[in-house]
Amino acid sequence: MTMIKTFAAVNMASTGALAGLKLGETPFQLGGNAKLYFPAAIGGAGVITLEGSPDGKTSPSTYTTIRTLNAAQTAGLWVELTDLPAYIRMNVTTAGTGTFTPTLHGVQ
Secondary structure, eight states, X not given: OOSEEEOOOEETTSOEEOXXXXXXXXXXXXXXXXXXXXXXXXXTTOEEEEEEESSOOBTTBOOEEEEEXXXXXXXXXXXXXXXXXXXXXXXXXEOOBOEEOOEEEEOO
């Protein structure tokens, strides 16, 4: 069982949704908790929305916003998430600067 899931690299220079990560198994069980680690804070005026979905469909999209994050909110590098969905993804809604690869860490 893996305790870490890695998102695709997030390039803050352009907007758009990244591929979703399938959750649902221990320690990422539905309704559970996890910590999202940012190896660097979001750069510039960038904004990311974390989106969850019960089935991962993108057409028509079943993703809804879980949390909105900006540079100040990721400066501490860890973001706690509660009530995990079956799928989670990042969506750059406002361009910023930098590229980073965040990881989701399971909490037992």
